[in-house]
Amino acid sequence: MKTGLVGLGLAGSSLGQGSSSAESLDGAAAAEDRQAEKTRVQRFNMSGFAAPPLAKVRVAILGTGQRGPAYIHNLRNIEGVEIKALCDIRPEKLHQAKARLAGTSHDPDLYTGEEDWKKICERDDIDLVVVTTPWYMHTKMSVHAMNHGKHVASEVPAAGTIDECWQLVETAERTRRHLMMMENYCYLPFQLLTLNMARQGVFGDVFHADCAYNTSKMGNNFSKNLYWNMWWLRQYAARRGNLYPTHGLGPVSTIMNINRGDKFEYLVSVDSDDFMMRAHARELAAKDDFFKPFAEETYRGCMSVTTIRTTMGRTITV
Numbered sequence: 607m608k609t610g611l612v613g614l615g616l617a618g619s620s621l622g623q624g625s626s627s628a629e630s631l632d633g634a635a636a637a638e639d640r641q642a643e644k645t646r647v648q649r650f651n652m653s654g655f656a657a658p659p660l661a662k663v664r665v666a667i668l669g670t671g672q673r674g675p676a677y678i679h680n681l682r683n684i685e686g687v688e689i690k691a692l693c694d695i696r697p698e699k700l701h702q703a704k705a706r707l708a709g710t711s712h713d714p715d716l717y718t719g720e721e722d723w724k725k726i727c728e729r730d731d732i733d734l735v736v737v738t739t740p741w742y743m744h745t746k747m748s749v750h751a752m753n754h755g756k757h758v759a760s761e762v763p764a765a766g767t768i769d770e771c772w773q774l775v776e777t778a779e780r781t782r783r784h785l786m787m788m789e790n791y792c793y794l795p796f797q798l799l800t801l802n803m804a805r806q807g808v809f810g811d812v813f814h815a816d817c818a819y820n821t822s823k824m825g826n827n828f829s830k831n832l833y834w835n836m837w838w839l840r841q842y843a844a845r846r847g848n849l850y851p852t853h854g855l856g857p858v859s860t861i862m863n864i865n866r867g868d869k870f871e872y873l874v875s876v877d878s879d880d881f882m883m884r885a886h887a888r889e890l891a892a893k894d895d896f897f898k899p900f901a902e903e904t905y906r907g908c909m910s911v912t913t914i915r916t917t918m919g920r921t922i923t924v
């Protein structure tokens with residue numbers, strides 16, 4: 607089964623050509639799917655695409671909160687990398703980030719304006735834009751960067767809606783720029799070990815995978831000083847469902863050759879009520895006015911469970 611998956615190379619059809627996914631659904635839903643698929647015309651198959659190599663990669667980093675500095679740490683000693691620009695609307699974070707480059711050859715320009723990320727994308731001496739802002743900003747930044755000829759490394763999730771996902775796919779295909787979603791969990795030792803075992807056939811034919819990112823963000827999300835403008839908590843209030851599926855889904859997708867032989871066909875998802883966040887916001891608000899607006903919100907459920915079916919009839923639970 608695994609040999610068949612690799613050999614089939616169906617990645618192209620996952621980007622809009624195929625109609626088989628719609629045929630297995632019923633009635634109105636199938637008609638809607640067919641209509642949606644018709645509007646998406648694949649220009650180019652980015653799967654396996656390799657842009658010409660660059661002797662030097664000139665990098666800009668958008669967002670230097672928690673995550674941006676981790677990229678600085680990793681990139682600063684890689685031969686052939688030059689960190690050219692850093693951008694954050696909080697000057698203190700920007701200067702802390704730049705301080706990590708003291709004693710190195712990197713001397714990035716600093717940008718603090720709310721829209722300065724556009725100026726960076728429009729510079730002609732940058733090759734790669736690393737997007738480490740809050741995730742609801744990722745797509746607009748990545749699309750602008752690709753439209754100005756830059757490759758993009760986007761933190762997870764790369765997009766927040768299906769429409770944004772299509773914007774990324776279509777822009778990458780049109781501009782032939784790499785858009786890599788930086789799903790680091792695919793490259794952690796345990797996950798790589800599991801992938802290696804799967805490829806060596808230790809698990810036989812993999813027809814189901816169970817994955818998760820079981821984490822409580824209660825401490826982080828209610829911290830007043832961790833995330834800029836409490837953006838994570840605000841997303842938990844503004845949306846429902848699994849907001850952060852890629853740490854689990856990334857590694858099992860590599861094992862199951864998703865977009866390289868198989869693809870997600872459809873999913874069903876259900877979430878619990880919120881049993882913790884509003885109550886906690888109210889407890890905090892009783893002692894600290896800062897939390898009063900958060901005490902009035904309704905929040906996404908504590909647990910969310912999604913079952914995905916692939917075109918090859920396999921299943922994944924997230």
Ligand SMILES: NC(=O)c1ccc[n+]([C@@H]2O[C@H](COP(=O)([O-])OP(=O)(O)OC[C@H]3O[C@@H](n4cnc5c(N)ncnc54)[C@H](O)[C@@H]3O)[C@@H](O)[C@H]2O)c1
Pocket residue numbers: 668669670671672673674693694695696699719720721723738739740741761762763788789790832833834837
């Ligand atoms: N892969 C992982 O393991 C991992 C771990 C942590 C975070 N992340 C992802 O990284 C991203 C950033 O998360 P974080 O924890 O660093 O959040 P954060 O709030 O610490 O950092 C985000 C930064 O973006 C800045 N910002 C906001 N608006 C901006 C704008 N218009 N222009 C420039 N900068 C702007 C904020 O000032 C802040 O410093 C998120 O998408 C998150 O999901 C991934």
